[in-house]
Amino acid sequence: MALFEARHLHKRFADQVVLEDITLSFEENQISGIMGPNGAGKTTCFNVLTGRYRPDRGTVFFDGKDITGLPPRKIARHGIARSFQMMNLFDEYTALENIVLALPEVSARGFSMTHNLAHDVDAQDRGAAVLARIGLGGREHTPASDLSYGQRRALEIGIALAAEPRMLFLDEPTSGLGTDATATLATLIQEIRKSVTIVIIEHDMKFLFDLADRIAVIHWGQVIAQGTPETLRENEWVRTSNLGALA
Amino acid sequence: MNSKSIRNLFTAPMLVSFLVFGTMPFWIDAIGLYQYLGLEVMIWVIFALAVNLLLGYTGLPSFGHGAFLGIGAYAFGLTQFNIAANLWVSLFGAVAATAVLGGLVAAFISHRRGIYFALMTIACAQIFFFIASKWTDVTGGEDGLLNIQRLPLDLGLAEISIKSNFNLYYLCFAAYVIIVVGMWRLVNSPFGKIITAIKQNDSRVAFLGYNVWLYKWIIFTLSCAISGLAGALFAMAQEGAYINIMSLQWSGIVILIVLIGGGFISFWGPVLGVIFYFLARDILGAYTEAWLLWFGLIFMLMVMFKPEGLAGIWQDAQLMFGRRKEAPQACPEPNHAGGD
């Protein structure tokens, strides 16, 4: 059994069927990719897998445990973290504060009302290390709202990373990034893949085909193809969509 | 306790406030004001700080918080009449009753946010108001609960009368010191950082594994308990518990106070707001019956031109005079090594 398995997921909003019989599995220590056109249901799929929405039908298993329909906080407690396509930061907080709140040792004693978090040298150091890793070293005390777009994208991923998850879902992490920032992000993902299982929704096909071990294509709420990047290059949908960059 | 941990306990603005409030009874008459005003200020500061834990720190608009001030006042009186005419027992009764009822309300509303949360707090406050006005056997209805005693302060070795406004003031001041020190720790603790993260983005907090509902429940209940303490002190100040403080009008005024003071950007916003409100009442009130109208106008101007309130004006002034802005959230410099 794969580390993460979703079986026969269905999800509808009012009378719009958004996910129809989605079955996906993600192997431990691999990078899995999800691609497909806008509105295909990719983000909704992540939302179902990470607890924002409960599926109408189907099951989700992580590490052999049934996590179907659990709320986000319980799924997070299983060691699953995610980043968001629409940025989702704590804008009044500094970059460092954004990260520190996600650290496992901080979330483990979130009910502590007396010790001063800003004086917690361990947590501050660990947070700073995460920032350095995502290229935000030196930005510790900049409010998240004052960071550039690219830096905010990096912080979005940093928050998910800081939780030290076993499983990391990234929703269009390169969205809006320039070539350099995209390359940096690819390097970061190559590095963290050693310690975490990753699933990436991505529209930048070159980025995805270079990184992913396996890729699934979602269209109209269904998985229309999946396989290794090599096999998928032959796929009709993949070929007809914009693949100039892939050559 | 070493000097570092003492420094973590107190901050410069905190010590200034202790100095000002700690000496107030000695100079308040000299500036043309009176002792009872100091008492009111001190009690409302505690209440406004409690409200700001919700509004400013957690982003939870509780528009019916006057109910908990009132419940604290009634519970203080009822405890001293029916259980024990002892100050500590009665204070405990007030805090416990508001914590229990606040916890009950919180259990019903903690899954809400924004305007729905606000409406639920108003609805709950109206229920408490209705009960207090109809249950005349217990609350005295429209007449209120009369003859609440300023019970002597039993310190074990000595017993101090707090019948004078001067002495009662210092009891309130002591409560203020404890609450400010405790609250400052709270808002800088992991718990405090999480509630303020909830204010900014509650769904992301949940995706980090935190139980948002429980954090909201705890902070609401805590805020109610502190409001209950303020209510108990108010009952002693007024020597009675009256229904009018439970009205929505008072709940609204404390929100105005917190916003005018700048509770969203500063811990001290509610303190500034309370001082401003009572000064406006006494100074404007000396000229016109319609002073609340003028106060409302000031509030509107503030919202339009300086929504960060008095604390915002203060910060601007500090920047203008070139002093470094006091940044309570900032981390101490030597801590960020940033290892790669």
Ligand SMILES: Nc1ncnc2c1ncn2[C@@H]1O[C@H](COP(=O)(O)OP(=O)(O)O)[C@@H](O)[C@H]1O
């Ligand atoms: N909360 C929601 N309520 C109603 N419709 C939704 C909701 N979330 C997504 N949808 C709809 O589901 C479809 C798929 O959206 P989404 O999963 O965001 O696509 P993708 O991420 O693949 O671009 C879209 O038509 C979108 O409008």
Ligand SMILES: [Mg+2]
């Ligand atoms: Mg999407």
